[in-house]
Structure formats: C-alpha cells, structure tokens
Amino acid sequence: MGTPQALGGLPLAPVAPRPELAPPSPRVGEIITAAREVLEQEGAAALTMRRLGELLGIRAPSLYKHLAGKTQLEAMLVDAALVETGDLLHGVVDRADAAGVLGDLLAAYRAHARAQPNLYRLVTAGPLRRDQLTAGVEDWAGEPFYRATGEPYLAQALWAAAHGTVILELDGRYPPGSDLDRTWAALTAAFRRPVDDDRSG
Amino acid sequence: MGTPQALGGLPLAPVAPRPELAPPSPRVGEIITAAREVLEQEGAAALTMRRLGELLGIRAPSLYKHLAGKTQLEAMLVDAALVETGDLLHGVVDRADAAGVLGDLLAAYRAHARAQPNLYRLVTAGPLRRDQLTAGVEDWAGEPFYRATGEPYLAQALWAAAHGTVILELDGRYPPGSDLDRTWAALTAAFRRPVDDDRSG
DNA sequence: AGGTTCAGCTAACAACGTTAGCCTGGAGAT
DNA sequence: ATCTCCAGGCTAACGTTGTTAGCTGAACCT
Numbered sequence: 001m002g003t004p005q006a007l008g009g010l011p012l013a014p015v016a017p018r019p020e021l022a023p024p025s026p027r028v029g030e031i032i033t034a035a036r037e038v039l040e041q042e043g044a045a046a047l048t049m050r051r052l053g054e055l056l057g058i059r060a061p062s063l064y065k066h067l068a069g070k071t072q073l074e075a076m077l078v079d080a081a082l083v084e085t086g087d088l089l090h091g092v093v094d095r096a097d098a099a100g101v102l103g104d105l106l107a108a109y110r111a112h113a114r115a116q117p118n119l120y121r122l123v124t125a126g127p128l129r130r131d132q133l134t135a136g137v138e139d140w141a142g143e144p145f146y147r148a149t150g151e152p153y154l155a156q157a158l159w160a161a162a163h164g165t166v167i168l169e170l171d172g173r174y175p176p177g178s179d180l181d182r183t184w185a186a187l188t189a190a191f192r193r194p195v196d197d198d199r200s201g
Numbered sequence: 202m203g204t205p206q207a208l209g210g211l212p213l214a215p216v217a218p219r220p221e222l223a224p225p226s227p228r229v230g231e232i233i234t235a236a237r238e239v240l241e242q243e244g245a246a247a248l249t250m251r252r253l254g255e256l257l258g259i260r261a262p263s264l265y266k267h268l269a270g271k272t273q274l275e276a277m278l279v280d281a282a283l284v285e286t287g288d289l290l291h292g293v294v295d296r297a298d299a300a301g302v303l304g305d306l307l308a309a310y311r312a313h314a315r316a317q318p319n320l321y322r323l324v325t326a327g328p329l330r331r332d333q334l335t336a337g338v339e340d341w342a343g344e345p346f347y348r349a350t351g352e353p354y355l356a357q358a359l360w361a362a363a364h365g366t367v368i369l370e371l372d373g374r375y376p377p378g379s380d381l382d383r384t385w386a387a388l389t390a391a392f393r394r395p396v397d398d399d400r401s402g
Numbered sequence: 403a404g405g406t407t408c409a410g411c412t413a414a415c416a417a418c419g420t421t422a423g424c425c426t427g428g429a430g431a432t
Numbered sequence: 433a434t435c436t437c438c439a440g441g442c443t444a445a446c447g448t449t450g451t452t453a454g455c456t457g458a459a460c461c462t
Contacts, residue, residue, distance in 0.1 A: 204412070
C-alpha cells in the first residue's frame with residue numbers, strides 16, 4: 001500500500017455539491033412513496049396509473065391533478081434515487097482508504113442495485129430525460145467513481161463496467177451456475193491500478 | 202495467424218459449435234425481416250403488430266397465423282442477432298493476435314452495437330427467455346470473450362463491462378461532451394493483461 | 403365433387419396513458 | 433353568516449396496445 005499517488009490523491013475529496021431536491025407537496029410525496037413501493041414489490045409492469053390510484057384510494061385520472069403524467073412521476077423517482085445513490089457511494093468513498101476504495105465502491109454499487117433492482121432499472125434504462133431532473137444529481141451520483149479513480153475517463157469506464165456487470169446480474173443474463181462473486185472479483189482486479197505493487201488479496 | 206497456444210495462449214481456439222438456427226417458413230422469414238427493419242429504422246416503439254401487418258399488407262391478427270405472439274417474434278430476432286454477433290466477434294478474434302485481440306474485440310463489439318442500436322437493446326435488455334432461444338446461441342455469442350481472455354470469469358467481466366459501456370453510449374447517458382473514444386480506451390487498458398510485457402499503444 | 407387446411411378478414415376484449423368535463427366540500431373573504 | 437372559489441375528487445370516453453374468436457375463400461388432396 002505504498003502507492004505514492006494513492007497516499008496523496010485517492011480517494012479524492014468530493015467537489016460536486018450535493019443537490020437540493022425541491023420538496024414535493026404532501027400528496028405528491030405520498031404518490032411517489034406508493035409508486036416506489038409498487039415498483040419494487042410488484043415489478044415495473046405493475047407500476048400503472050390505475051394500480052397507483054387503487055393504492056391511494058383514488059381513481060387514475062385524479063392523479064393528474066398532482067402530476068403532469070407518468071413520465072414526470074418516473075423522473076421524480078429517478079431524481080430521488082440518484083441522490084440516494086450518490087449519498088451512499090460518497091459515504092463509502094469517504095470511509096475508504098486508497099487500497100480498498102475500488103473494491104468497496106464496486107461492492108456497494110452492486111449491493112445497492114440488488115437491494116432495489118426495479119428502481120435501479122428505472123434509473124439506468126433508456127435515455128435520460130435530463131430536462132426533467134434536478135440539476136446536479138447526475139454529477140453527484142457519478143462523482144464517487146471519479147474520487148476513486150482520479151481520472152475522469154477511467155471513472156466513466158469503471159462506472160459503465162459496474163453498471164454492465166450489475167444489470168446483467170439483475171436480469172439473470174449470466175450463464176446459469178455462474179459464481180458472480182468471481183465475476184465481480186475479476187472486474188475489480190481489472191480496474192485495480194496496475195502500479196508496480198503486485199497486490200495480495 | 203499461427204499462435205495456437207504459444208505466446209501466452211491467446212487467442213484461444215473456438216470450441217463452442219456454431220448453432221444451427223431452424224429455418225423459418227418463407228412467410229415467417231418475411232415477417233422477421235420486416236420486424237427488423239421497423240425496429241431499426243423506426244424505433245422500438247414502432248415495432249407493433251399493426252405496423253408490422255401494414256408493412257406486410259395484412260392485418261395484425263393475421264400475424265397470429267404464423268407466430269405465437271410478439272414475444273416469440275422478438276425471441277426470433279434475438280436468436281438471429283446472437284448468431285450474427287457471434288459470427289462477427291469470432292471472426293475478429295480469429296484474425297487477431299495476442300497483443301491486439303482485446304482492443305480489436307472491444308472495438309468490434311462497440312461498432313456492431315452502434316450499427317444497430319435498437320436491435321442491440323432488444324437483445325440485451327431485460328430477462329432473457331432462454332426457453333425461446335435456439336440452444337447454444339448464447340454460448341456462441343459469448344465465447345469470443347473467453348477466447349480473448351482465457352479465463353471464464355474474466356471473460357464474463359469483460360463482456361459485462363463492454364455491454365455497460367456501449368449501452369450507456371447508445372442511450373446517451375454519458376455527460377454531454379464526453380470523448381467516448383477515451384472512455385473505451387480506458388476500459389481497454391483496464392482489461393489488458395497485466396503481464397510483464399508493458400506494451401505501448 | 404367433397405372435405406380439409408391454410409391464411410386472410412372483421413369484431414371485439416382488456417389494459418394502458420390520458421383528456422374533458424362535472425361535482426363537492428371546505429377555506430377565505432366579505 | 434354567507435358567498436365565492438377552487439383543489440381535488442369523480443365518470444365517461446378516446447386512442448393505443450397485444451390478443452382471441454369466429455368467419456370466409458381459395459387451394460389441394462382424395
């Protein structure tokens with residue numbers, strides 16, 4: 001662990017400001033909560049305006065008194081999820097040292113996605129409607145990867161690799177019987193800094 | 202060329218058999234072709250039974266004389282796409298040498314996905330209905346990553362990382378202005394074998 | 403000729419997001 | 433104390449989606 005750059009540089013200090021989400025009205029808050037429960041416990045297909053109304057004791061069209069539409073509702077879910085993810089990962093990096101930050105970050109990312117797979121899919125699948133998001137949430141959620149690597153494009157590659165590895169896990173796309181702990185270990189090893197020290201463990 | 206197993210053993214020889222797809226009936230073949238055109242040129246949202254019928258000069262319900270449903274049609278698209286991807290990537294690995302196989306494979310993977318983004322999404326998004334696929338197509342498409350790495354879990358990690366990197370690119374999820382060539386270069390560098398030879402390039 | 407099968411058709415259903423328009427209870431203003 | 437207004441519910445309905453049921457005509461085989 002005598003890597004020179006590491007003792008001085010990694011993990012880097014956070015620089016992106018934690019974004020402040022506009023607090024939703026009470027009723028909208030309830031809707032978001034209900035939406036999140038339906039999404040996580042009944043699946044993405046069950047996240048329907050009618051089902052949502054049912055859970056809230058109102059009819060589907062009444063939801064439009066509070067929301068512009070389903071797209072906006074999803075955007076609010078993504079917004080909140082990104083901030084939470086950022087909080088979690090920043091915390092992990094805060095607590096890590098240079099030797100372990102990469103493994104800790106990837107482990108936390110994986111665990112977080114597996115804990116709420118449907119929300120993770122919602123956040124990461126398809127194009128991102130940036131105009132519907134609170135400014136800065138994307139940077140906030142992604143910065144831990146930069147703090148862990150110290151180089152923006154390595155950070156992007158690491159984030160992308162982590163995403164690919166976890167989304168395939170959530171979707172059950174690996175060959176049956178795969179030991180995914182080993183897959184993650186291989187990924188972590190690949191991104192460990194190829195400095196002169198040959199790591200052990 | 203003539204690197205059977207000598208210079209470190211990569212690339213490995215192929216071992217998975219190229220799967221033989223059951224040839225569809227002529228009409229089903231037309232449907233698949235039309236579906237692929239609609240998907241790629243009009244987007245996933247346009248791939249509808251009615252639009253498909255329109256293109257074929259029949260009504261949507263008539264499609265059910267040939268297909269079990271939209272799910273099966275998608276499965277057939279995935280089936281064919283996986284074989285094509287396997288063919289392409291195997292060919293790349295065939296032509297590569299140990300020094301360049303990793304970069305060549307990743308570059309080919311990226312180019313292939315970008316050439317047919319909607320098909321790529323269809324193939325890789327969501328759970329895979331293995332029971333609807335021809336046996337062996339998955340192995341065939343994935344084996345090039347094993348041939349390039351020589352280790353199954355490193356191969357999985359590489360494949361997952363490549364997928365993550367490209368799907369985020371297709372969905373425009375990177376920060377605006379990113380130079381994705383550099384992201385891919387960082388990914389490639391991370392997975393380059395940390396053997397004693399420090400290659401340059 | 404007669405029966406069977408193939409491959410089209412229309413009509414219709416359930417579920418989806420969403421819009422239009424009505425009604426009502428209660429808060430705030432006079 | 434009464435009036436006004438409107439937030440927030442409601443029903444009805446529209447246009448999509450995938451899909452099923454049932455009819456029909458043509459081709460084909462005996």
